[in-house]
Amino acid sequence: MTEKLLELSGLEKHFPVRGGSFIKRQVGAVHAVDGLDLVVHEGETLGLVGESGCGKSTTGRLAARLLEPTAGTISYRGADISHASRRALKPIRSEIQMIFQDPYSSLNPRHTVGSIIKGPMEINGIDPPGGREARVRELLEIVRLNPEHYNRFPHEFSGGQRQRIGVARALSVNPKLIIADEPVSALDVSIQAQVINLLQQLQRELGIAFLFIAHDLAVVRHFSQRVAVMYLGKIVEIADRESLYEQPRHPYTHALLSAVPDPDLDAPPRERIRLAGDVPSPINPPSGCRFRTRCWKAQDKCATEEPPLVRLDGNRDGHLTACHFPEDQATAGKDIVLDPALKD
Amino acid sequence: MFLEVNDLTVDFHTEDGVVHAVDGLSFEVERGSTLGIVGESGSGKSVTNLAVLGLHNPETSKISGSIKLDGKELLGASRSTMERLRGNEIAMIFQDPLTSLSPFHSIGAQIAEVYRKHKGASKSAAWDRAIEMLDRVGIPQPKVRVDHYPHQFSGGMRQRAMIAMALVCDPGLLIADEPTTALDVTVQAQILDLLRDLQEQSGSAIILVTHDLGVVASTAHDVLVMYAGRAVERGTMREVLREPRHPYTWGLLGSMPSLAHPVDVPLRPVRGTPPSLINVPPGCPFHPRCDYMELLGREVCTGERPELSPHRGHGDACYLPLKQKAEIRARAAGKETT
Numbered sequence: 070m071t072e073k074l075l076e077l078s079g080l081e082k083h084f085p086v087r088g089g090s091f092i093k094r095q096v097g098a099v100h101a102v103d104g105l106d107l108v109v110h111e112g113e114t115l116g117l118v119g120e121s122g123c124g125k126s127t128t129g130r131l132a133a134r135l136l137e138p139t140a141g142t143i144s145y146r147g148a149d150i151s152h153a154s155r156r157a158l159k160p161i162r163s164e165i166q167m168i169f170q171d172p173y174s175s176l177n178p179r180h181t182v183g184s185i186i187k188g189p190m191e192i193n194g195i196d197p198p199g200g201r202e203a204r205v206r207e208l209l210e211i212v213r214l215n216p217e218h219y220n221r222f223p224h225e226f227s228g229g230q231r232q233r234i235g236v237a238r239a240l241s242v243n244p245k246l247i248i249a250d251e252p253v254s255a256l257d258v259s260i261q262a263q264v265i266n267l268l269q270q271l272q273r274e275l276g277i278a279f280l281f282i283a284h285d286l287a288v289v290r291h292f293s294q295r296v297a298v299m300y301l302g303k304i305v306e307i308a309d310r311e312s313l314y315e316q317p318r319h320p321y322t323h324a325l326l327s328a329v330p331d332p333d334l335d336a337p338p339r340e341r342i343r344l345a346g347d348v349p350s351p352i353n354p355p356s357g358c359r360f361r362t363r364c365w366k367a368q369d370k371c372a373t374e375e376p377p378l379v380r381l382d383g384n385r386d387g388h389l390t391a392c393h394f395p396e397d398q399a400t401a402g403k404d405i406v407l408d409p410a411l412k413d
Numbered sequence: 414m415f416l417e418v419n420d421l422t423v424d425f426h427t428e429d430g431v432v433h434a435v436d437g438l439s440f441e442v443e444r445g446s447t448l449g450i451v452g453e454s455g456s457g458k459s460v461t462n463l464a465v466l467g468l469h470n471p472e473t474s475k476i477s478g479s480i481k482l483d484g485k486e487l488l489g490a491s492r493s494t495m496e497r498l499r500g501n502e503i504a505m506i507f508q509d510p511l512t513s514l515s516p517f518h519s520i521g522a523q524i525a526e527v528y529r530k531h532k533g534a535s536k537s538a539a540w541d542r543a544i545e546m547l548d549r550v551g552i553p554q555p556k557v558r559v560d561h562y563p564h565q566f567s568g569g570m571r572q573r574a575m576i577a578m579a580l581v582c583d584p585g586l587l588i589a590d591e592p593t594t595a596l597d598v599t600v601q602a603q604i605l606d607l608l609r610d611l612q613e614q615s616g617s618a619i620i621l622v623t624h625d626l627g628v629v630a631s632t633a634h635d636v637l638v639m640y641a642g643r644a645v646e647r648g649t650m651r652e653v654l655r656e657p658r659h660p661y662t663w664g665l666l667g668s669m670p671s672l673a674h675p676v677d678v679p680l681r682p683v684r685g686t687p688p689s690l691i692n693v694p695p696g697c698p699f700h701p702r703c704d705y706m707e708l709l710g711r712e713v714c715t716g717e718r719p720e721l722s723p724h725r726g727h728g729d730a731c732y733l734p735l736k737q738k739a740e741i742r743a744r745a746a747g748k749e750t751t
Contacts, residue, residue: 120597121568227686257453258624262668262682269679284597287627291670291680314672328602329672330627334654336673343606344599346553347567410551410573411606 073147074246074278075109075132075165080141082127086352100351101127103302105141106378109246114272114279116293116310118286118325120348124302125282129250132280133165134158163193166239170251172231176223182209182234183219189242208237212267229260236267246278253288265292286329290314295387298322301351301359304378308388318381318388318395321360324405345407358393365405366394415618416442416465416586421478423460423469423642430691434460436642437478439721442635444585447612447619449633449650451626451665455687457642458622462588464488465620466503467495482586501531504579508591510571514563520547521559524578531582546577550607569600576607583615590622605632626669630654638662641688641698648727658729658738661699663745681745697731705733705741 081103088096101124109115109132119125130136131143134150143151145161153161166189169175176185186205190197197204206216212233223231232252239247252268253261269292272279283289289296290310297307298321306319317323327342344363349355358376361367370393378391423435435457442448450458463469465480467487480487482502487495507513515523524546525539534542540559547555550573563571572592579587589608593601609632612619621633629636629650636653638646638661646659657663664683685702688694696715700706706714709732719730731738 120599229686257687258626259453259664259668259683260686262670262680263684265670266680266682286598287670287672290672290676291674310676324599326672328598330602330605330625330631331671331673332626332630332654332666332669333671333673334630334651336671343603345603347569347600348597408551408603408606409553410549411603411610 071110077107080105112276116289116296119299123299163242164245166244168249312388318390341404417481419479424475442618445616446634449629452639456639504584506589646729652727
């Protein structure tokens with residue numbers, strides 16, 4: 070069995086909300102991540118899906134230790150780095166890299182492509198054989214950009230090409246783990262597929278572990294071996310890809326999957342689950358199970374008792390679900406429409 | 414035919430040269446049906462819609478061709494005619510409801526204004542109409558929410574309010590420009606279902622602009638695939654998604670992971686990037702990215718520009734014979750299963 074690379078346990082991150090006219094006092098907190106457990110193994114790709122505001126980006130930033138957690142621990146290769154100092158983090162920085170969503174704002178417009186990609190090597194004091202410049206040219210070739218473009222500036226490239234520059238920059242320090250936060254969602258469909266194929270090839274050839282954060286369930290399914298579904302700061306279900314997509318047990322996972330419009334007309338018809346309303350505010354998350362306000366199965370127990378993330382009867386190893394009244398095979402195929410505007 | 418667009422061409426004059434945003438585009442939409450316009454950024458989808466609405470600045474743009482709504486020519490119509498039509502006969506839903514609603518006016522006031530302007534209704538009648546519309550699009554407690562401001566609404570609610578505003582005068586044509594791109598999947602599904610339900614009730618024609626073929630599959634009756642300002646394929650939704658003919662449509666379909674696809678098959682994206690609209694490649698604009706150009710020879714694909722053929726029904730703009738395309742598709746499908 071492969072080793073645990075990154076382990077997040079009981080992780081919380083609260084952002085203070087300040088109010089008041091003159092003296093800004095803390096009046097509340099955004100519970101962006103609120104008790105999250107997650108393990109990324111060496112060389113695996115773990116997908117993290119959820120709707121906007123569910124805390125998936127905050128989780129990514131915590132995992133890279135760009136943010137300090139409010140509570141809980143982040144351990145990398147067994148060492149607790151949750152509150153480690155800059156100096157203590159230095160040797161780890163080169164092993165965990167990030168790819169950002171927006172290829173426009175994540176590259177410095179005043180730096181050449183060469184110096185952007187060289188940056189992490191300079192900061193981390195890495196001297197590859199043959200010199201940094203040669204390594205940059207090699208990296209440009211790996212991400213299928215022309216090495217001659219070493220001295221060009223980001224504005225001379227298209228969105229897809231810029232995202233490749235971001236990938237080359239992340240690869241420059243030979244990371245063990247790449248946190249990719251919506252790496253393709255800003256790109257056009259045809260370009261999206263090019264970047265996904267590139268990341269997948271790198272993952273296979275270099276054995277880098279990925280925490281792949283995205284909202285697109287089809288993209289995540291394509292890219293990840295294991296998938297975690299997040300809702301309001303918590304993992305509600307986590308499983309290997311087949312189990313999660315074929316046998317979702319959490320009603321939210323089920324609803325998400327049924328909402329994805331599929332261009333494949335020959336795909337077997339899926340049930341239609343239409344939730345009412347939007348995700349509640351993470352400032353005052355609902356008590357008990359957070360999904361209960363939009364769930365069609367919610368009962369009194371759901372409001373008082375928080376369901377633990379556990380393995381349910383009949384599920385494979387590693388398939389964990391946090392629900393008091395999980396879905397079973399018998400409910401599949403039934404349409405559930407909660408939205409008052411959709412009268413059927 | 415309710416909306417008929419013929420040989421529409423839109424050029425913009427910029428410092429870098431003339432941008433050929435839309436070039437010889439023709440399409441039709443019937444009452445009660447939805448046309449999905451699919452394409453990537455810069456393919457001319459939005460420019461086409463703004464032309465239908467008459468929203469292009471005549472000083473910087475040059476528009477030719479013909480746009481007929483219910484038999485009336487819209488190109489060259491006077492400003493006051495267009496003002497009477499906009500919001501009344503033709504309404505639009507934009508991608509980002511936060512920037513397209515006024516932050517200083519309550520949702521109710523914004524909806525009522527449209528109704529008063531076009532229908533000459535009294536203040537109180539328009540206000541009642543606003544409440545009725547909010548109820549129709551599924552906003553809970555419409556009597557309370559009508560007084561609220563856009564910032565008090567969530568993203569999905571704002572999009573519902575936009576739809577309420579667009580439909581307040583029962584327009585014959587509704588243009589929805591990426592109406593769900595900014596929304597989460599669960600909310601997207603609600604909004605798409607809502608549009609479909611409302612269309613069944615009102616019988617409006619809808620132009621739905623999107624880059625997501627999944628959205629097309631779930632809402633459109635007909636599809637127009639655009640590339641570099643031109644139509645490259647046209648047909649019913651089933652024809653285009655089941656038997657796509659243009660290599661670009663193949664590329665789009667091959668680029669999108671689907672929940673039904675086998676997981677280990679790599680995506681088959683289109684190589685390269687879309688062309689600049691200032692220097693559109695000669696002949697077929699897709700030829701620099703096409704994998705099948707050698708089959709016909711460079712001269713054919715870079716020569717005269719291919720037109721949509723056949724003229725009616727399922728057609729595409731490509732010189733490759735249909736038989737050869739069927740063979741290519743069959744071979745690709747065979748490769749996928751082995």
